[in-house]
Amino acid sequence: MTAALLSDITIFVLSLLVGFEVISKVPATLHTPLMSAANSIHGIVLVGAMLIAAYADSPVGYVLAFIAAGFAAMNVVGGYVVTERMLQMFRERPEVADRRAEAAAGREGGARR
Amino acid sequence: MSAFDTVVRFAYLAAATAFVLGLHLMNSPATARRGNRVSAAGMVLAVLTTLVLIGHDGQIDGLGWTVLGTGSAIGAVLGLHLARTVQMTAMPQLVSLFNAVGGGAAALVAIAEFVRAAGDGVSGDQPFSTVGTVVLDVVIGAITLSGSLIASGKLQGMVTGAPVRIPAALPVNAVLVAVMAAGGIYLLTGAENLWVLLAVIVAALAFGVIRVLPIGGADMPVVISLLNASTGTAVAMAGFVIHNSVLIIAGALVGASGGILTKLMADAMNRSVPEIMIGGFGTGDSATAGPVGTDARVRTVSADDAAIQLCYASKVIVVPGYGLAAAQAQHEVRELAELLESRGVEVCYAIHPVAGRMPGHMNVLLAEANVPYPQLKEMDEVNPEFARADVALVVGANDVVNPAARRPGNPVSGMPILDVDEAKSVIVIKRSMGHGYAGIDNELYSDPKTGMFFADAKAGLASLTAAAKALVGAR
Numbered sequence: 001m002t003a004a005l006l007s008d009i010t011i012f013v014l015s016l017l018v019g020f021e022v023i024s025k026v027p028a029t030l031h032t033p034l035m036s037a038a039n040s041i042h043g044i045v046l047v048g049a050m051l052i053a054a055y056a057d058s059p060v061g062y063v064l065a066f067i068a069a070g071f072a073a074m075n076v077v078g079g080y081v082v083t084e085r086m087l088q089m090f091r092e093r094p095e096v097a098d099r100r101a102e103a104a105a106g107r108e109g110g111a112r113r
Numbered sequence: 114m115s116a117f118d119t120v121v122r123f124a125y126l127a128a129a130t131a132f133v134l135g136l137h138l139m140n141s142p143a144t145a146r147r148g149n150r151v152s153a154a155g156m157v158l159a160v161l162t163t164l165v166l167i168g169h170d171g172q173i174d175g176l177g178w179t180v181l182g183t184g185s186a187i188g189a190v191l192g193l194h195l196a197r198t199v200q201m202t203a204m205p206q207l208v209s210l211f212n213a214v215g216g217g218a219a220a221l222v223a224i225a226e227f228v229r230a231a232g233d234g235v236s237g238d239q240p241f242s243t244v245g246t247v248v249l250d251v252v253i254g255a256i257t258l259s260g261s262l263i264a265s266g267k268l269q270g271m272v273t274g275a276p277v278r279i280p281a282a283l284p285v286n287a288v289l290v291a292v293m294a295a296g297g298i299y300l301l302t303g304a305e306n307l308w309v310l311l312a313v314i315v316a317a318l319a320f321g322v323i324r325v326l327p328i329g330g331a332d333m334p335v336v337i338s339l340l341n342a343s344t345g346t347a348v349a350m351a352g353f354v355i356h357n358s359v360l361i362i363a364g365a366l367v368g369a370s371g372g373i374l375t376k377l378m379a380d381a382m383n384r385s386v387p388e389i390m391i392g393g394f395g396t397g398d399s400a401t402a403g404p405v406g407t408d409a410r411v412r413t414v415s416a417d418d419a420a421i422q423l424c425y426a427s428k429v430i431v432v433p434g435y436g437l438a439a440a441q442a443q444h445e446v447r448e449l450a451e452l453l454e455s456r457g458v459e460v461c462y463a464i465h466p467v468a469g470r471m472p473g474h475m476n477v478l479l480a481e482a483n484v485p486y487p488q489l490k491e492m493d494e495v496n497p498e499f500a501r502a503d504v505a506l507v508v509g510a511n512d513v514v515n516p517a518a519r520r521p522g523n524p525v526s527g528m529p530i531l532d533v534d535e536a537k538s539v540i541v542i543k544r545s546m547g548h549g550y551a552g553i554d555n556e557l558y559s560d561p562k563t564g565m566f567f568a569d570a571k572a573g574l575a576s577l578t579a580a581a582k583a584l585v586g587a588r
Contacts (some may be wrong), residue, residue: 001242002240002242004356005242005353008352008353008356008358008361011358011361011362011365012349012352012353012361012362012364012365013365015129015349015361015362015364015365015366015369016365016366016368016369017369018133018366018369019136019365019366019367019368019369019370020369020372020373022133022136022137022366023136023139023366023369023370023373024373025140026136026139026140027140027141027142027491028377028464028466028472028473028476028491029142029464029473029476029486029489029491030139030140030141030142030145030473030476031374031377031471031472031473031476032204032208032469032471032472032473032474032476032477033139033145033149033473033477034136034139034370034374034472034473035208035337035338035341035370035371035374035471035472035473036204036208037135037136037139037148037149037152038136038341038345038366038367038370038371039208039211039212039215039341039344039367040149040152040153040156040211041132041135041136041152041156041363041366041367042215042219042344042345042348042363042364042367043156043211043215044128044132044156044159044348044359044360044363044364045215045218045219045222045348045351045360045364046160046185046218047159047160047163047357047359047360048218048219048222048348048351048352048354048355048357048360049181049184049185049218049221049222050160050163050164050167050181051163051166051167051222051355051357052221052222052225052226052229052355053167053173053177053180053181053184054167054170054172054173054177054181055172055173055229056177056180056225056229057229057232058228058229058232060228060232061225061228061229061232062176062177062180064221064224064225064228065177065180065181065184065221065225066180066181066183066184067184067217067218067221068184068217068218068221068222068225069180069181069184069185069188069218070184070185070187070188070191071188071214071215071217071218071221072185072188072214072215072218073184073185073186073187073188073189073192074188074189074191074192074195074211074214075188075192075211075214075215075218076156076160076189076192077188077189077192077193077196078191078192078193078195078196078207078211079192079196079211080149080152080153080156080196081192081193081196081197082195082196082199082204082207083149084146084149084150084153085196085197086201086204086477086480087142087145087146087149088146089201089477089480089481089483090142090145090146090480090486091480091483091485091486092142092143092485092486092487
């Protein structure tokens with residue numbers, strides 16, 4: 001077993017532990033955005049796709065790199081955009097709702113008077 | 114190590130740090146958006162660094178740049194389009210699709226690396242450990258690719274959501290596992306045989322299909338989480354293959370996240386992960402499930418009666434289920450809730466962990482409809498409150514509110530449920546007396562204090578709101 005492999009395994013195990021520690025605190029409310037965020041993070045495989053494209057030296061290699069780059073780019077771009085879109089919706093007190101509630105309260109007050 | 118290499122390594126470290134910080138910021142809805150941006154910044158840094166790295170390296174030729182550029186552009190445009198247009202109800206399919214392509218890309222990285230090494234004419238020059246991670250990456254990645262596509266198809270309704278019984282599933286699985294194992298071992302001996310690698314890939318793809326097809330729709334939150342974890346693991350393996358630490362770190366983070374969610378989801382259904390992977394929900398049990406109160410009588414309520422109950426309550430707990438998501442009725446439920454709140458009724462939402470088709474799905478749907486997140490309550494938090502609630506309004510939820518879960522001997526036995534039957538009265542909006550995924554009758558519906566309001570979630574809520582408005586206006 002080479003030193004490089006050993007250090008890779010070390011990194012892997014420690015990252016798993018960091019992941020468990022960080023993620024176990026995420027509330028259920030955010031589980032879908034969390035999964036979506038994790039989804040975009042595994043888009044890092046784009047880096048791998050870029051590297052295999054750089055070292056491709058056969059027609060098969062180019063085809064594989066092409067598909068890998070397409071898959072990975074879809075993963076990264078789609079993942080971050082959809083997570084952002086989802087998180088935009090999480091508001092403590094949506095202004096829209098507040099305005100509506102005020103308007104409703106106003107109408108009610110008016111009716112009483 | 115040259116100065117250039119050092120800078121590259123540090124840039125990758127910074128990217129990995131950004132991923133960890135980004136996930137850490139997901140701990141609270143208030144900081145989650147910042148977390149996503151931090152993580153995206155890390156991703157941009159990693160990609161730019163890699164661009165500089167391969168440019169500096171000089172080995173990439175014009176064709177390589179073209180392949181990379183067009184491939185990524187097509188993928189990016191597709192991803193952007195999907196992300197912009199997807200309905201929030203369809204999030205589980207999309208996440209599943211991203212799992213599929215992520216796992217697929219990871220497998221392709223390993224395959225390309227193996228093909229390149231095999232193509233150099235020198236056999237047996239790949240170290241044992243590299244071949245080992247190639248095999249692991251290809252197997253996990255290919256299973257994730259095909260499994261996620263099937264899961265996505267099931268969620269989209271393109272593949273039947275019901276558990277599919279595969280004839281001779283056990284021997285077929287055994288053969289596939291044997292092919293993967295034998296092929297893997299053969300490659301590990303140093304033989305650079307592309308046909309053997311192909312056989313392993315095909316076996317893994319078939320294994321993914323056969324593993325996911327028999328799983329029922331109710332188990333989808335677990336399946337998606339598990340596939341998410343395996344995508345992460347595949348990406349980490351790809352990092353081992355090309356000796357890239359940022360892939361290993363990011364992959365491990367995702368693996369951990371998927372693992373935790375898998376555990377949480379399985380616990381919420383009181384089922385073990387191996388159990389879910391082995392058989393579909395309700396399959397086989399459904400025959401014994403029939404007798405549970407089949408001819409029980411139910412009481413129906415009119416929209417006006419239900420509106421009166423709601424308007425004169427002091428505390429209402431809304432229990433949204435998949436029926437609400439499917440009917441896209443999240444805006445209607447929020448409108449009704451706001452009307453009640455304006456009359457001083459206390460309203461909150463009881464969210465079962467497996468409401469919806471992926472972890473936390475219902476929260477997203479309600480957030481989309483502008484429901485403030487402090488009103489969204491988790492099961493353990495809300496269960497003690499049912500006894501104080503005047504009305505529990507169940508919208509399109511079924512198995513997660515079935516009191517039969519407290520008794521042994523039926524398909525939902527032991528599943529943690531929302532204690533809706535403890536509320537003073539219950540109103541259920543549902544299209545029909547149809548069964549949930551577990552395929553059994555719901556005893557809550559025949560409870561004397563339950564009023565059934567048969568309607569589509571969207572139309573039903575709209576008519577309740579109209580009736581409530583008329584009632585308020587008439588006063």
